[in-house]
Amino acid sequence: MNDGPPAERIEVRRSARRRKSIAVHREGDVFVVSAPQWMSNRDVEQHARELITRLRRESSTPSDEELLARALWLRMEFLPEAPEPSSVVWAPQERRWGSCSSVDRSLRISSKLRRAPQYVIDAIVVHELAHLLRADHGREFAQLINRFPDNARADAFLAGVSFAKGLPNDY
Ligand SMILES: [Zn+2]
Structure with a gap:
C-alpha cells in the first residue's frame, strides 16, 4: 500500500x-x-x-500559502498598523518558535509546531507581526500581542512544550 x-x-x-x-x-x-x-x-x-x-x-497542517493567508487576516484583525508580511513559511528552526526579518517582511514558524493547535500558531504569527513594528519585548510590544485574545493561553502552551522537551522558549 x-x-x-x-x-x-x-x-x-x-x-x-x-x-x-x-x-x-x-x-x-x-x-x-x-x-x-x-x-x-x-x-x-x-x-x-x-x-x-x-x-x-x-490532521493536515496548513501550507505556507495558507499560513500567509492566515497572517494577512490576523494582521487586519489585530495589528492593522503592522506592514503586510511578504511570506510566512514553516522552517526547521531548533532554537526558536518563530522569527522574522523586517528587511523583507518574511516570517518563519518552527516546523516543530506543525501539529500545534491553531491558536498557538496564530499567537506566534501575531508575535512576529508585532516584531515588524517593534524589535524588543517591552511594554508596548506586550500591548500589541495581547490584542490577540488567546495570547496568554498560547504562552502557557509553549512554556509547557519547552519545559517538557528541554527546548528554549524563544520567539
Ligand atoms: Zn519575540
Missing part, C-alpha cells in the same frame, strides 16, 4: 483479539492499522486506505 507522501509509513498489525473491523491511528509519521486476523489482505488494504485518507485530511 503506498498512496501518500514518502515521509509517512503504514504498518499493519494483525490482532487475534480484534473481532469486527479495522482501525487506524497515528504514531508520529506512522499510520498503524489494526486488523482482525480473519480479514483478507485485500479488504484490509481497502478499508485502511479509506481510513487513512480521512485521518490525513483531519
